[in-house]
Amino acid sequence: MTHNALRFPETDPTPIFEHFRGNQGSDLLTAAVAHFDLFGSLDRQPCSFDELAQRLGLAARPANVLVTALHAMKLLELREGRLELTPLAREHLVPGSDFDCGDYLGLAAQTPSVLQMVSLLKSNRPIGADASDGGGAAFIYRDGIASAMEAADTARHFTLALSGRAKNVAPALAEVADLTGAQQLLDIGGGTGIYSYALLQKHPALQAILLDRPEVLRVAEEVGQRYGVLDRCKFVGGDMFADPLPADVDAILLSNILHDWDLPECQNLIGRCAAALAPGGRLMIHDVFLNDALDGPLPIALYSASLFSLTEGRAYSGGEYRGWMEAAGLKCSETIATTGVHCGLLIATKPA
Numbered sequence: 274m275t276h277n278a279l280r281f282p283e284t285d286p287t288p289i290f291e292h293f294r295g296n297q298g299s300d301l302l303t304a305a306v307a308h309f310d311l312f313g314s315l316d317r318q319p320c321s322f323d324e325l326a327q328r329l330g331l332a333a334r335p336a337n338v339l340v341t342a343l344h345a346m347k348l349l350e351l352r353e354g355r356l357e358l359t360p361l362a363r364e365h366l367v368p369g370s371d372f373d374c375g376d377y378l379g380l381a382a383q384t385p386s387v388l389q390m391v392s393l394l395k396s397n398r399p400i401g402a403d404a405s406d407g408g409g410a411a412f413i414y415r416d417g418i419a420s421a422m423e424a425a426d427t428a429r430h431f432t433l434a435l436s437g438r439a440k441n442v443a444p445a446l447a448e449v450a451d452l453t454g455a456q457q458l459l460d461i462g463g464g465t466g467i468y469s470y471a472l473l474q475k476h477p478a479l480q481a482i483l484l485d486r487p488e489v490l491r492v493a494e495e496v497g498q499r500y501g502v503l504d505r506c507k508f509v510g511g512d513m514f515a516d517p518l519p520a521d522v523d524a525i526l527l528s529n530i531l532h533d534w535d536l537p538e539c540q541n542l543i544g545r546c547a548a549a550l551a552p553g554g555r556l557m558i559h560d561v562f563l564n565d566a567l568d569g570p571l572p573i574a575l576y577s578a579s580l581f582s583l584t585e586g587r588a589y590s591g592g593e594y595r596g597w598m599e600a601a602g603l604k605c606s607e608t609i610a611t612t613g614v615h616c617g618l619l620i621a622t623k624p625a
């Protein structure tokens with residue numbers, strides 16, 4: 274029987290994803306208190322984000338993840354360009370204050386997950402990226418890193434894992450993505466392809482090209498079989514950073530792609546997408562979005578920590594994405610349409 278990618282679940286799975294990511298908050302808070310003395314340092318001397326990163330010995334990406342999470346927990350606030358403690362943090366997290374609970378949080382200081390978080394924050398390298406034993410980083414491939422997406426078993430494992438979110442969110446994406454008049458969709462890093470299969474089921478005249486790593490595409494083809502749309506799909510194995518992208522496409526989908534990469538790769542990929550679009554074509558960023566002030570929402574800040582640990586990316590704000598798309602000559606939509614499990618859709622158009 275053909276699977277229907279447009280059928281919504283009866284209940285919203287978002288709370289399950291929030292419980293699953295809750296440990297990130299605990300690890301970051303314990304690291305800030307017990308390993309970085311972040312609250313003591315800011316109590317002695319509030320400072321800018323850049324100065325704090327330097328004081329803690331952190332690169333911009335880990336500092337962003339840590340500060341965004343603490344901001345979202347309402348422990349930090351930004352005043353006139355300086356990070357300061359909130360009354361909550363001042364009363365309970367400054368070492369030696371009357372109601373300091375730092376020693377209590379310190380109970381978790383030596384747990385494996387906190388020690389791993391501290392090590393990742395300091396090294397700014399994702400789990401597995403330096404593996405020399407056939408492992409590799411999940412979800413990302415580029416020249417210079419060990420990638421789990423190159424071996425059949427690990428590529429299959431990580432690709433199928435993401436279908437647990439994709440099948441829940443794809444019906445909503447198909448509902449909000451306006452593909453009127455589009456004939457060809459390019460899904461970059463499409464994974465199982467479930468988002469494309471939903472869009473193909475919704476738009477009977479649409480054709481899709483899925484670009485991903487070869488071992489991932491084997492899984493995508495197998496999954497695509499179940500959705501009955503393979504006659505309108507083309508699978509292209511390649512490197513989205515290095516190989517020519519199919520040209521003159523009407524729409525490009527970057528679903529949960531940019532959050533895997535640091536700023537230079539995001540800007541590079543958006544520039545490549547802008548060049549590959551036909552005039553009037555649409556770039557669709559389907560992802561999670563931090564507030565423009567990078568102070569929450571908390572579930573996205575915690576997801577950002579998980580992205581940081583596993584990949585070279587983090588969560589970005591709509592403002593950051595808009596800036597990059599406009600720099601690439603695209604015109605951005607004002608609003609971000611909600612899809613599900615914290616995701617949303619931001620669309621930009623290439624001038625005709």
Ligand SMILES: C[S@@+](CC[C@H](N)C(=O)[O-])C[C@H]1O[C@@H](n2cnc3c(N)ncnc32)[C@H](O)[C@@H]1O
Nearest residue numbers: 412413414422435462463464485512513528529
């Ligand atoms: C986080 S997954 C997103 C999958 C899917 N789009 C989704 O939303 O569930 C990232 C995908 O990008 C692919 N990818 C990573 N680096 C790539 C590269 N350099 N070229 C092509 N695909 C790449 C991975 O194999 C993986 O399928």
